[in-house]
Amino acid sequence: MSPTPTAVTPQAKSLIDNRPDSVAQLFLARVAETPDRVAYRYPVPVDEHAADGAPGAEQWRTMTWGQAAEQVTTIAGGLMALGIRPEERVAISCSTRIEWILADLGVMCAGAAVTAVYPSTNADETAYILADSGSRAVIAEDGVQLAKILGVSGQLPELKYVVTVDGSRPEASQPAPEGVEVLTLAELEERGAAHLKEHPDAVRATVAAIQREQLATLIYTSGTTGRPKGVRLVHDCWSYQAAAQSCTGLLTADDVQYLWLPLSHVFGKTLTSGHIQLGSVTAVDGRVDRIIHNLPVVRPTYMASAPRVFEKVYNGIAGRARAEGGAKYKIFLWAAKVARDYARTGQESLTATGTRSVPFGLRVQHAVADKLVYAKIREAFGGRMRACVSGSAALAPEIGYFFSGAGVHILEGYGLTESSAGSTVNPGEDYRIGTVGTPLPGTEVRIAEDGEVLLRGPGVMRGYHNQPEKTAEVLESDGWFHTGDIGEIDKDGFVKITDRKKDMFKTSGGKYVAPSEVEGKFKAVCPFVSNILVIGNGRNYCTALITLDEPVIMQWAGAHGMGGRSYAEVCSSPQVHELIDGFVQRLNGDLQRWQTVKKFTVLPRDLDIEHGELTPSLKVKRPVVERENADAIARMYEGANEA
Structure with a gap:
């Protein structure tokens, strides 16, 4: 292309x-x-001995x-x-x-x-x-x-x-x-x-x-x-x-x-x-x-972040609303749906006509929800945030639609270390959730025959230090850099990243699965999730390793008779397995048969940088996590026909 x-x-x-x-x-x-x-x-x-100071201030x-x-x-x-x-x-x-x-x-x-x-x-x-x-x-x-x-x-x-x-x-x-x-x-x-x-x-x-x-x-x-x-x-x-x-x-x-x-x-x-x-x-x-x-x-007025921060903020908002229960929780759920409908409808009209248009009834609902819910969310971001840029990993579209409808505009961008970060970014008011925007001026993007995203421009690295053979594997003589990501470009020049080339896998039934797509959908339906890894390469069904957002799940546990238990005990409990299973079933209802998660394991602790499972930019190191949890993965496939 x-x-x-x-x-x-x-x-x-x-x-x-x-x-x-x-x-x-x-x-x-x-x-x-x-x-x-x-x-x-x-x-x-602040100096603790100062007149206006205090220890820790x-x-x-x-x-x-x-x-x-x-x-x-x-x-x-x-x-x-x-x-x-x-x-x-x-x-x-x-x-x-x-x-x-x-x-x-x-x-x-x-x-x-x-x-x-x-x-x-x-x-x-x-x-x-x-x-x-x-x-x-x-x-x-x-x-x-x-x-x-x-x-x-x-x-x-x-x-x-x-x-x-x-x-x-x-x-x-x-x-x-x-x-x-x-x-x-x-x-x-x-x-x-x-x-x-x-x-x-x-x-x-x-x-x-x-x-x-x-x-x-x-x-x-x-x-x-x-x-x-x-x-x-x-x-x-x-x-x-x-x-x-x-x-x-x-x-x-x-x-x-x-x-x-x-x-x-x-x-x-x-x-x-x-x-x-x-x-x-x-x-x-x-x-x-x-x-x-x-x-x-x-x-x-501006902040760049990894998606995990926005996910944690969303989970925290949903968790507090759930803890308050009753009418307040129902109002939150209604407002969250209105936010997504408002943002999605506006984007669809923009794509079709070039201008955003939202039906009158939805605009009225949005105005009411703004006073009840969205204004508080914007205030939590400081009250002046015009835009946030999200990068380093994919943002679940449903999270993006929620914040967009609430007036916190998250613009996804794309780039790698090898491209000095910025290669594409969503344009201000014309941003499109689910894409990483359009190329920065001076940067070219094209899609190779196998779907790989290629980049060329002044921001691309000059090579790997002391490793000319590794450089030759990814950098062509005419300047095109092979990103290792799979993507597509729409008619308006917006780029969409669908997965890492090396992360996509084929089930034993011959069906391709893009794990990040499934993982993003799960993060949108489950407000308790921290990290999820979908597994299934060469297997006859998909499974998942799931970790939970500690503050949110512990708040839920306290309200469901598990106060005093440790995080690990809560995660391994039958009650939590049943809770998460409900969200997995909701996820599966929105997937193709071969993408569905048949079994899952809730891990007893979250992934972190210290154990080498996350990069400092909060990306999951899949091989590390799979290696450390090989026994749990094996148990999910016990008795399965792997042929």
Whole structure:
């Protein structure tokens, strides 16, 4: 199939064609243009001895572009003083916080390249990433990360420096080995200030000399089998992302973005580029357990997220309504149906006629439901949310329709680490639930003969680090990248991802099943589910492993005579099996015969990053989960004819 036709306005074409060679150059230009404008907001603990403080309290501070530039340039100068040269790697092992962004910009302004390391990565894989990348320095968040790095430093001949964000020093029991210096971020900045005093134009000259094809970032894909691959993203990848994002019209300079996504992940990282292009405000706090608390405080107008967050919010809303029972629960169920009908009807009319049209009766019901239910939902998001972008996995359409009808507009997008995240996104008011939108200006999408989605554009990686044979497997000589996803493109250029090529399976009866389609449908009908994996490759029927949202199911358990039982005990109880079975039967009623789930197992704990079952962007690692639960899977097929 030929590439999607991408309508690019003259303004967008000009912006993309004339983009700077690097985000470092874009950053210095932004600082020069709006030095006193607020760039970032971030939380800090309140001194418990202060008159207005209390233990555990925190407040949000602001940082202007000019203030950010002071720290970025001294970090860059400090790296230069350490002898870090252009394209040499500096790793960052840190959670999402303001220092991650400043360090990333500092590395880029020194002409060097960032190796992104998730702080949750275990010692063995951290050692592999640092060694494979040849990282000469690591910026580590705290004592935990410092200890992990020092513990594997003997395997890292290139490592010379470890810089701690929180000021941690090596423990007496684990001193830094000979040849490795540990210093704090404050000390690095002091060295940078001294270096820039002697060489005042060093940073500006280095930034001006950056070429588009210089390595900017190495992000290692979360491998489910074998070692992760280092994706080589050059400065032009991020400069293109900045320009392309600003062409979508989704954001303006007056927006407030809430950024919690892991910055070691490409989805989080790319958001920082678009923010610099626009000069808007970003509120930064990577603590996932603070999202619900922070939203009314930050009052963002924009947020990007993985689908799991929206699913949890929906489950929480439904769970609270169920707990209140009686008329309130009936009102919620009615309002949820009205929201979906309103959003679906509007989208269908848009697709057919080009304008949204909803019947008068449904509009009246929607107005009543808005006062009773939807306004409270929008307030929980801070009351000003214009749009959310969902990516990294598929959002169940029924969840999307619910929030759309409630006035929280979730725009699905699509991209991979190998495409520096942004490849397609739904356009603002014309978004279509169930699709990942249209290509960003400058990006091409086409569907191969076997249904695989192919991408081409400036955001596509330049290859896998030290793995030319792996690069050749996915990157064609003319620039087309094989994503490994199966999809389709409609007549209006909207892209729909149907499944991962490697995840689709064929039953022993010869029928193909796209597991993510079935899993998405189940998440829409079951408000208790956290994760679900549909299994059936080579089998004569499908089964599922299911985990439950702990707060929601424990609330239900307390109301059904199981108060005091543990989460594991609740999940293994006959009552919960019967509850979930009811939702499985509802699911099966909407499936083809060969897709139906014949048996399921509710696992005694949820999937998590710590056990290696989820990536930091909350994607399920299917091979890991299936391997860990092989016995449970085998039991679901006992006595079945597998021929």
